[in-house]
Amino acid sequence: MTTAPSNVRIQSTPFDPGAELNAFLKETPHAGGIAVFIGQMRDFKGPDRATGAPVSAMALEHYPGMAEKELGALIDEARGRWKLDNVRVIHRSGDLAPSDPIVFVAAASAHRVDALEACTFLIDWLKTKAPFWKKETTGTGAAWVDATGADDVRAARWDKA
Amino acid sequence: MTTAPSNVRIQSTPFDPGAELNAFLKETPHAGGIAVFIGQMRDFKGPDRATGAPVSAMALEHYPGMAEKELGALIDEARGRWKLDNVRVIHRSGDLAPSDPIVFVAAASAHRVDALEACTFLIDWLKTKAPFWKKETTGTGAAWVDATGADDVRAARWDKA
Amino acid sequence: MMTVLYFASVKEKVGLSEEQVDPPASVATVNDLIDWLAARSPRHAEAFASRGMIKSAVDQTHVPASASVADAREVAFFPPVTGG
Amino acid sequence: MMTVLYFASVKEKVGLSEEQVDPPASVATVNDLIDWLAARSPRHAEAFASRGMIKSAVDQTHVPASASVADAREVAFFPPVTGG
Numbered sequence: 001m002t003t004a005p006s007n008v009r010i011q012s013t014p015f016d017p018g019a020e021l022n023a024f025l026k027e028t029p030h031a032g033g034i035a036v037f038i039g040q041m042r043d044f045k046g047p048d049r050a051t052g053a054p055v056s057a058m059a060l061e062h063y064p065g066m067a068e069k070e071l072g073a074l075i076d077e078a079r080g081r082w083k084l085d086n087v088r089v090i091h092r093s094g095d096l097a098p099s100d101p102i103v104f105v106a107a108a109s110a111h112r113v114d115a116l117e118a119c120t121f122l123i124d125w126l127k128t129k130a131p132f133w134k135k136e137t138t139g140t141g142a143a144w145v146d147a148t149g150a151d152d153v154r155a156a157r158w159d160k161a
Numbered sequence: 162m163t164t165a166p167s168n169v170r171i172q173s174t175p176f177d178p179g180a181e182l183n184a185f186l187k188e189t190p191h192a193g194g195i196a197v198f199i200g201q202m203r204d205f206k207g208p209d210r211a212t213g214a215p216v217s218a219m220a221l222e223h224y225p226g227m228a229e230k231e232l233g234a235l236i237d238e239a240r241g242r243w244k245l246d247n248v249r250v251i252h253r254s255g256d257l258a259p260s261d262p263i264v265f266v267a268a269a270s271a272h273r274v275d276a277l278e279a280c281t282f283l284i285d286w287l288k289t290k291a292p293f294w295k296k297e298t299t300g301t302g303a304a305w306v307d308a309t310g311a312d313d314v315r316a317a318r319w320d321k322a
Numbered sequence: 323m324m325t326v327l328y329f330a331s332v333k334e335k336v337g338l339s340e341e342q343v344d345p346p347a348s349v350a351t352v353n354d355l356i357d358w359l360a361a362r363s364p365r366h367a368e369a370f371a372s373r374g375m376i377k378s379a380v381d382q383t384h385v386p387a388s389a390s391v392a393d394a395r396e397v398a399f400f401p402p403v404t405g406g
Numbered sequence: 407m408m409t410v411l412y413f414a415s416v417k418e419k420v421g422l423s424e425e426q427v428d429p430p431a432s433v434a435t436v437n438d439l440i441d442w443l444a445a446r447s448p449r450h451a452e453a454f455a456s457r458g459m460i461k462s463a464v465d466q467t468h469v470p471a472s473a474s475v476a477d478a479r480e481v482a483f484f485p486p487v488t489g490g
Contacts, residue, residue: 016183017186018182019179022177025199029259030259030260032200032202033198034198034199035196035197035198036197037194037195037273038195039195039273040193040195042191042271043191048271061329062405063400066379091405098190098191099191102405113315116280116284120281123273123277126406127403128402131403132405133330133403134404144331144401144404147401222413224411224413224466224484227463227466252489252490263489273406284490287489288490290468291487292413292484292487293488293489293490294413294485294487306488307488
């Protein structure tokens with residue numbers, strides 16, 4: 001087991017997913033499987049590029065203190081459910097441009113199933129529990145992104161019976 | 162849609178997961194979600210570090226021609242099942258040392274569920290269909306790794322009804 | 323005294339990100355606090371008009387509107403989260 | 407004429423990675439080919455002794471042992487795969 005120096009990071013400056021991945025792997029040389037999810041800022045609004053207005057900028061607001069606490073709680077929950085050697089969640093705040101990385105989630109385990117399930121769980125729960133809010137700028141101005149019911153349905157798959 | 166220059170690569174030299182991830186992201190700037198799985202060489206034999214003999218080296222044999230064909234077929238299958246902007250599979254062959262990356266699987270989509278499911282599908286099917294064989298060296302010599310029934314069970318989850 | 327925090331669209335509607343308040347002892351739950359805050363100004367009233375859409379946290383933990391605010395130091399109101 | 411390829415533990419047991427063979431017309435399926443190959447040498451016989459454990463591919467496509475080898479140019483035998 002390698003204990004990571006910092007499992008949760010919220011930062012107002014861009015991060016480099018490749019550098020983060022290699023740092024994570026270097027901390028966790030004995031893990032057989034590492035699953036990673038990266039969310040990038042999309043350049044269109046809503047579910048579909050064909051119908052969604054172009055988005056030129058995004059602002060990410062968060063609740064300082066609670067956001068770190070919630071991300072830490074998600075990691076604790078994942079560690080309780082799967083055998084994990086290491087976990088990392090990095091989330092942007094502040095002003096973003098299209099294609100900027102928003103979130104980086106990584107889970108490492110001796111075996112791939114634990115890593116893959118934990119990574120999926122983390123991003124699904126993060127989407128419905130971590131206090132972050134996106135505001136998108138389109139040709140008609142800036143507007144808060146609406147939460148989708150689909151995210152709640154995804155997250156509910158992980159509720160314990 | 163970005164068409165990747167090369168979706169499948171089998172190489173006898175080490176690769177850099179962070180550099181591969183960033184190259185993949187650069188090809189796919191408009192994807193909202195990117196899921197990645199990295200397999201690393203483990204330094205113990207079998208399912209459990211506590212009971213598994215230390216492994217000092219690994220040789221990866223493959224079936225040239227068929228391996229590329231199978232990995233391409235897996236990618237085609239994934240593209241048929243999910244909406245994907247880009248897919249990548251990189252697999253090592255030849256001699257490896259502990260912690261060396263063995264496999265890199267990446268799937269990019271407008272939405273995270275497609276990326277996450279496709280990535281999991283790809284590594285699950287790869288494990289049971291792509292013609293690669295691992296030979297591990299321990300204190301008692303080199304021996305072929307036995308396939309596990311658990312991998313077949315995982316792969317069968319993706320069989321179509 | 324407690325600190326009330328507003329985020330995202332709720333913050334924009336109220337016109338404040340934070341205020342110190344001292345509600346009477348009759349304000350026992352998050353729901354009571356919303357009623358009491360909604361009476362402070364027309365902007366508060368409008369912000370809390372669709373209260374079913376508003377999420378709350380007491381001392382940085384998600385809670386339902388029925389939760390107690392008896393020992394709360396920090397209560398936050400915000401729309402459903404959209405990060406990740 | 408067809409090319410027969412062996413990989414991993416099967417290759418080590420047979421002692422060959424590849425051979426050119428010309429089986430008679432009565433060798434119609436992968437199973438027939440295994441029977442015919444197993445008679446070539448004691449090492450072949452031993453390699454194919456637990457044939458239920460051996461996987462086969464015809465022209466680089468996984469096939470069951472009942473598959474035809476009538477038009478096969480390349481037939482491969484190997485243990486269950488363990489990559490990834």
